[in-house]
Amino acid sequence: SENHKHFSQMAHFKEVSQQSGLHPKPAGLVLQYGTAGFRTNANQLDHIMFRMGLLATLRSKKTKATIGVMVTASHNPEEDNGVKLIDPMGEMLTSSWEGYGTQLANTEQEELLTTLKDIVEKEAIDMSHEANVFVGKDTRSSSASLSQAVLDGIKALGGHSKDYGLVTTPQLHYMVCCQNTQGKYGEATLEGYYSKLSQAFSQLAKNASNRTDDQKHLRVDGANGIGAIKVRELESHLKKDLQLSIFNDGSRGKLNHQCGADFVKVQQKLPIGIKINPGDRCCSFDGDADRIVYYYTDSKGHFHLLDGDKIATLISSFLKELLNEAGLDLKIAVVQTAYANGSSTYYLENTMKVIVRCTKTGVKHLHHAAQEFDIGVYFEANGHGTVLFSRGAEGKIQQLAADTNINDERKKAAFLLQNTINIINQTVGDAISDMLLIEAILAIKGMTVQQWDTIYSDLPNRQLKVKVSDRRVIETTDAERRAVTPAGLQDAIDDLVKKYKQARSFVRPSGTEDVVRVYAEADTQENADALAHEVSLAVYGLAGGVGDEPKPLH
Secondary structure (H helix, E strand, O other): OHHHHHHHHHHHHHHHHHHHOOOOOOOOOOOOOEOOEEEEEHHHOHHHHHHHHHHHHHHHHHHOOEEEEEEOOOOOOOOEEEEEEEOOOOOEOOHHHHHHHHHHHHOOHHHHHHHHHHHHHHOOOOOOOOOEEEEEEOOOOOHHHHHHHHHHHHHHOOOEEEEEEEOOHHHHHHHHHHHHOOOOOOOOOHHHHHHHHHHHHHHHHOOOOOOOOOOOEEEEEOOOOHHHHHHHHHHOOOOOOOEEEEEOOOOOOOOOOOOOHHHHHHHOOOOOOOOOOOOOOEEEEOOOOOOEEEEEEOOOOOEEEEOHHHHHHHHHHHHHHHHHHHOOOOOEEEEEEOOOOHHHHHHHHHHOOOEEEEEOOOHHHHHHHHOOOOEEEEEOOOOOEEEEEOHHHHHHHHHHHHOOOOOHHHHHHHHHHHHHHHHOOOOOOOHHHHHHHHHHHHHHHOOOHHHHHOOOOOOOEEEEEEEEOOHHHOEEEOOOOEEEEOOOHHHHHHHHHHOOOOOEEEEEEOOOOOEEEEEEEOOOHHHHHHHHHHHHHHHHHHOOEOOOOOOOOO
């Protein structure tokens, strides 16, 4: 059988070398597998897609599980595309394999087989083991041919594929998790996804006091992307509990152009194509529907954003209250990065008495830290986040819900917790799932979007960039909140921060370009701006600034 195994491996490698010629790599092109996989102009990605099909097949053989491949560039412009791999439990590809992704992507055509064989040997992969890969894509015009290239790659190595076609990124994460838990997490179909989420929503909505049609109404900016299509499919499952008006649904506008969560968060203004009255509740998805932000305008026409920090606060407060009512002693924590507004941290720690953990920037770090608690809530300020329940926590909640000897208050709290678990996509941030949870919480608490917004007021803040000749001269510690090098920089920042009230500032090297990012907050916008500027000057002077020295903002 060793001979036979060797023969079938050879046959597959021969197939790969024939097929890869149809997906040639432009000589000299170098790309990096980053946090979000590969992302660049769609014209440069055909060979990458084929090779990620190969990599996913190897990963499936290695893990003896189904792997996912999502074709999307999220909130990037329409002409870009990208690809991310999904590991067996619906999480992002493990870091140790990102290097293989980069290696495969950058190997010149004639070396491809050698690189593949190296990975097979290094990881001791049994090539006779069957492989299964789920593939999904967003609505970009380039996604059809690029996802076909992924399917070609899977086939070339003898893998089995299932093409889910148009899905949001979190939907594909969900499918992979359902498949590998043998259906314990849910049914690996779109129908299964919609019915799990909408049933949980309608159970939660039963506990809302009488709501008017106005209160049930939510305006959704679909970023002219896949989220708009999928939220419309969900709508038919929701009955009368939630009324959606969907804007930027892709029928006219361009993907992510002056709309979507990233635009709204960065520009701090309404997307185009949305008509609203003061106090109307609105939300925006990003291009692949794994981020969400809420907003409204007040009677003076001022725009108010409720970002990931506000969302995490709403959700964790709700969960904390339910745990108290249920009499469950479970540790709940909110995981933030240094970019989280100081007011949110203060409110969580002092008013809600919730544990707050700070980690380095990046979803992976947040997800990992959230796994250390019974219940971990994490959101990046940009609106990407979710809630993780430990196995033990889920078990205790199910047990309590089934207990016939408890009083009504405890039973109701356990029932709400149970449905909250079902409405949440624990694999990854999911705009549709997060939207349903937020809507359910506001309904149960009888809260308006303004009341939610005034839970705490954000401290004024400012972010700046300083160009430097080499970003690596800055090294940080304490979840990026303190600079270790260059010498003297942190002392300078500490002295500057002391000059202002409620002030905080930190600097960190960009992950992608030779700039240092500066964050500052203080009691007034003027002071936040002044502090950010002074810290920028310190960075410029001590960390090898290039070009003109930073100008004051005013």
